[in-house]
Structures are given as C-alpha cells and as structure tokens.
Amino acid sequence: MNTAELAMILGVTLAVVGSVGTLVIADLLRRVVALNIASGGVMVVLIALAYRVSPDEPDPVPQALVLTGIVIMVAVTGVALALVRRIEAHETAPGDDDREGET
Amino acid sequence: MSFGDAVDLVIGASVLVVAIVALTVRRRDTAVVLFLVFGVLLATLWARLAAPDIALAEAALGAGVTGALLMDTITSSRPREAASSRPWPKRILGWAGGAVAGGAVLVALVAAVRSLSEPQGSLAQSVDEDMGRTGVEHGITAVLLNFRSYDTLLEVAVLAVAALATVSFIQRQSPAPPEPWPGGPPLAVRGLARILTPILLVVAVWLLVAGTTRPGGAFQSGAVIAAVLILLHLGGWTHAVPQGRWRGWGLMVGLIAFIGVGGAGAVVGAGWLVLDPDWAGTIILALEAVLAVAIGIGLATIFVANRTDVRPGGDDT
Numbered sequence: 001m002n003t004a005e006l007a008m009i010l011g012v013t014l015a016v017v018g019s020v021g022t023l024v025i026a027d028l029l030r031r032v033v034a035l036n037i038a039s040g041g042v043m044v045v046l047i048a049l050a051y052r053v054s055p056d057e058p059d060p061v062p063q064a065l066v067l068t069g070i071v072i073m074v075a076v077t078g079v080a081l082a083l084v085r086r087i088e089a090h091e092t093a094p095g096d097d098d099r100e101g102e103t
Numbered sequence: 104m105s106f107g108d109a110v111d112l113v114i115g116a117s118v119l120v121v122a123i124v125a126l127t128v129r130r131r132d133t134a135v136v137l138f139l140v141f142g143v144l145l146a147t148l149w150a151r152l153a154a155p156d157i158a159l160a161e162a163a164l165g166a167g168v169t170g171a172l173l174m175d176t177i178t179s180s181r182p183r184e185a186a187s188s189r190p191w192p193k194r195i196l197g198w199a200g201g202a203v204a205g206g207a208v209l210v211a212l213v214a215a216v217r218s219l220s221e222p223q224g225s226l227a228q229s230v231d232e233d234m235g236r237t238g239v240e241h242g243i244t245a246v247l248l249n250f251r252s253y254d255t256l257l258e259v260a261v262l263a264v265a266a267l268a269t270v271s272f273i274q275r276q277s278p279a280p281p282e283p284w285p286g287g288p289p290l291a292v293r294g295l296a297r298i299l300t301p302i303l304l305v306v307a308v309w310l311l312v313a314g315t316t317r318p319g320g321a322f323q324s325g326a327v328i329a330a331v332l333i334l335l336h337l338g339g340w341t342h343a344v345p346q347g348r349w350r351g352w353g354l355m356v357g358l359i360a361f362i363g364v365g366g367a368g369a370v371v372g373a374g375w376l377v378l379d380p381d382w383a384g385t386i387i388l389a390l391e392a393v394l395a396v397a398i399g400i401g402l403a404t405i406f407v408a409n410r411t412d413v414r415p416g417g418d419d420t
Contacts, residue, residue: 003111005216007152010115012212014122020205021126024197029131029176033138036169037122040145043157051152052222058153059227060242064251066157067243067322068258071398074164074172075265078405081176082272085412 003055007048014041028084032077039073111151118144135173142166155318156243159310163326168402171333175410238383239315247320248387248394252376256361259394262401263354270350270408288339296338303331311395315384321391325398332403336410344403354404357397364390 018038025031043066050062104112121144125137142165150158230242230250237245247255288296307327314320335343345353364386365376372379378386 003108003152006112006115007148008216008219009213010119012216013119013209016205016209016212017123017126020201024201025126026194027131029173030126030134033134033173034126036138036165037126037141040122040141040165044145044148047149047152047154047157049222050154053224053227055153057227057231057242059222059224060230060246061226063154063157064243064246064254066154067160067247068254070157070160070164071322071325072258072261072265074168074402075262075405077169078172078402078409079265079268079272081172081409082269082412084176085409086272089412 004048004052007051008045011041011044011046011048014038014044017041028087029081032080032084035080036073036077039069043069107151111148114144114148114151118148132177135170135177138173139166139170142170156320156323159318159323160326163323163330164402168326168329168333168406172406172409175406179410179412236380236383238378238380238385238387241314241316241318241320243318244314244320244387244391247322248390249378249383252365252378252390255394256358256365256376259358259361259397259401262398263358266354266401266404266408267351269405273408273412284337284339288337293338296334296340299334300331303327303334307331307395307399311391312388314391315388321394322398324391324395325402328395328399329402329406332399333406336403336407344407345400346407350404353400357393357400360393361390361397364393 015038018034018036018041021034022031022038025034046062046066046069047058050059053059118141121137121141125134125141128134128137142161146158146162146166149155149161227242230246233250234240234242234245237249239245239249307324310319310327311321311324312319314324332344368377369375372382
C-alpha cells in the first residue's frame with residue numbers, strides 16, 4: 001500500500017467522519033466545523049489522485065479543482081456562520097419576530 | 104520504511120486524530136482551535152503530497168480566514184453552556200446510527216479505493232503537451248487561468264453571490280457602518296496592522312507574479328489580500344473594506360472585469376475566453392491581478408459583514 005492509497009483512505013475516512021458529524025451534532029457551530037473537516041477529506045482524496053499519476057510531476061487538474069474548492073469552502077463557511085448567528089439570535093430572543101401575536 | 108514515509112505516516116495519523124477529537128469535544132472554542140490545528144496539519148500533508156500551491160492556499164484560507172470567521176462567531180455570541188438540549192437516549196441513538204451508517208459507507212469507499220486501476224494520466228499529458236501555448240510555465244496556473252478559465256469565472260461569481268448573501272443576512276440597528284471595536288482598536292492591533300500591511304502587500308504581489316513559473320498565483324495572493332483588508336479593518340481603518348454604497352461595487356468589480364476580458368476575447372480575439380498564445384501571458388497576469396483583488400474583497404466583505412452583526416444580549420467584546 002503506497003502513499004497515495006494511504007492518503008486516499010485517510011481522505012475517505014475524514015469525509016465520512018465529517019459527514020456523520022454534520023448530520024448528528026446538535027450544536028450549529030460545531031456542525032460548520034464538521035462540514036469543513038468533511039470537505040478537507042474530499043480534498044485529500046483529490047490530491048492523492050493527483051499524486052498517484054506521478055509523484056514528481058503531479059497531475060495539475062485535480063489540484064486546480066481543490067484550489068477552487070478551498071476558496072468556495074471559505075465563502076460557504078462565511079454564509080453558514082451568518083445563518084448560525086441569525087438562528088441563535090432568534091433563539092435567544094424569539095419575541096422579536098414580526099409575526100408575534102399568533103395564537 | 105524510510106524516514107520520509109515515517110513522517111508521512113505520523114502526519115496522516117495526526118490529521119485523523121485531531122479531526123476526530125475536534126468533532127467530539129463538547130465546547131465550541133475547543134472545537135474551533137482544534138480545527139485550526141487540523142488546517143495546519145492538512146497544509147503540511149499537502150506539502151508532503153507534492154501540492155505546494157494547495158498547501159499555501161490551505162494555510163492562508165483554510166486555517167487563516169476560516170479560523171478568523173469561526174473565532175469571530177465564538178467571541179461575539181454569549182458563551183454557550185456545554186449541556187446539550189437533547190435527552191441522553193436520543194443523542195446516543197443519533198451517534199450510534201451515524202456510526203453504523205458511516206461505517207458501512209466507509210467500508211464501501213475503502214474497497215472502491217483499493218480496487219482503483221492504474222492511473223492513465225491522460226489529462227496531465229494533455230496539459231504538458233499544450234503548455235507551450237498557454238503563456239505560463241506552471242501547470243496549475245495554466246489549468247486555472249487558460250484551459251479552464253470558465254470555471255474560475257464561475258468561482259468568482261460564487262464568491263460574489265456568497266458575499267451578497269452574507270451581507271443580506273446581517274441585521275444592524277443603525278444604517279451607518281459600526282466601528283469594529285466599541286472603544287477604539289487596541290494598541291497592539293493597530294500597531295500590528297501598521298507593521299504587517301506593507302509586508303503582506305509585497306508578499307501578495309510576489310505570490311501573484313510568482314504563480315506563472317512556480318507555486319503561487321491568484322488564489323494565494325487573494326488570500327493574503329483578504330488578510331490585509333481584514334487586518335486594516337480591525338486596526339481601525341474601516342474604509343479598507345468597502346461598505347455602504349461602495350460595497351456592491353467592490354464585490355462586482357472582479358466579476359465584471361473577468362467577463363470583460365472574456366468578452367473582449369470574443370469580440371476582437373479568437374473566441375469567448377480563448378487566449379491568443381502571443382497575448383496569453385500578459386492577459387493571464389492581468390486576470391490574476393483582478394482575481395486576487397476580487398477574492399480579497401469578497402472574503403474580507405464576508406468577514407466584516409459577520410463582524411458587524413448585532414450581538415444578541417448586547418454583549419460587546
């Protein structure tokens with residue numbers, strides 16, 4: 001089992017563990033962290049695939065995918081955290097809803 | 104087993120252990136700090152897997168900007184009690200179900216990984232063969248900015264949309280952009296911003312130009328620019344990150360410029376986003392500069408929008 005295969009197994013494990021965490025964890029912020037860990041695992045798999053082609057000159061196409069993916073993941077985390085703030089602000093002060101007064 | 108292999112094993116094992124601990128601790132701040140450690144270890148792993156570009160980007164974006172976003176969310180909300188709101192049996196059931204399902208999926212995926220056939224490398228070969236007419240000498244830059252520049256355009260669009268979404272989720276009590284610190288920025292932060300800004304700007308420009316021949320490029324440069332803008336905003340120069348009227352323009356300038364270059368190619372050149380081999384090097388450098396600024400402004404806007412959120416309970420830090 002060479003380095004690339006080990007790295008792929010690590011990546012797959014991280015992705016599964018992170019995905020399970022995203023679904024099962026109750027706390028919203030820790031869910032966002034779990035999502036980031038899962039995406040890190042997927043990126044490890046892609047990098048390992050690029051490494052597999054040739055360790056000296058890795059395939060640049062999966063690496064380009066991962067690079068784009070990192071930037072998009074940061075943006076998605078930003079949006080997710082804004083949503084987390086909104087949800088928690090609403091939970092601490094539920095009476096601020098505009099439709100207060102429903103029976 | 105050589106020393107290099109042993110180091111790889113240790114790094115890989117550490118990544119897994121830190122990830123599992125980060126997922127299972129109860130406190131939020133511990134989870135975030137462990138995630139930062141995870142990001143740095145991941146960057147090291149990628150350097151070992153012959154992906155220095157990705158290591159640079161992960162260290163700056165994954166551990167840096169994401170860490171800043173998470174830390175800001177922790178410090179600006181009331182400390183949450185560690186006690187969960189769900190009853191014990193339901194939580195155990197949730198984790199057990201997740202473990203069983205996850206275990207099954209993991210076994211299937213590992214079997215798939217073990218049964219992969221030998222890599223053909225045809226895509227890498229095509230990139231190698233056509234590198235001469237791309238205008239750059241670095242594989243990833245050629246793929247991102249020349250062969251698949253359409254994907255990069257869409258990535259800029261996604262970033263702009265995400266920044267707009269984040270901005271629209273934030274409620275503020277007064278229309279004027281609030282100060283990042285209620286009592287003025289601390290002396291240490293101001294001094295740090297003063298010292299680091301010129302250094303980081305030089306690093307950003309160097310990374311941008313270096314991307315044509317070695318690891319580097321627009322994404323890493325954009326990450327450093329985002330860090331500079333965030334640092335300036337926290338240091339008290341609140342006009343660094345466009346807010347108010349200019350915010351929309353700041354977000355759109357990268358996208359508009361990118362589309363403009365592609366359209367110019369369609370009108371006077373060989374086609375939409377087709378780069379003429381004579382001009383390719385210059386156009387790629389111009390595109391990368393626009394891209395870096397767009398990424399920097401987009402990420403900094405996301406951070407500032409999150410930071411200017413109304414704190415529940417009036418807890419000002």
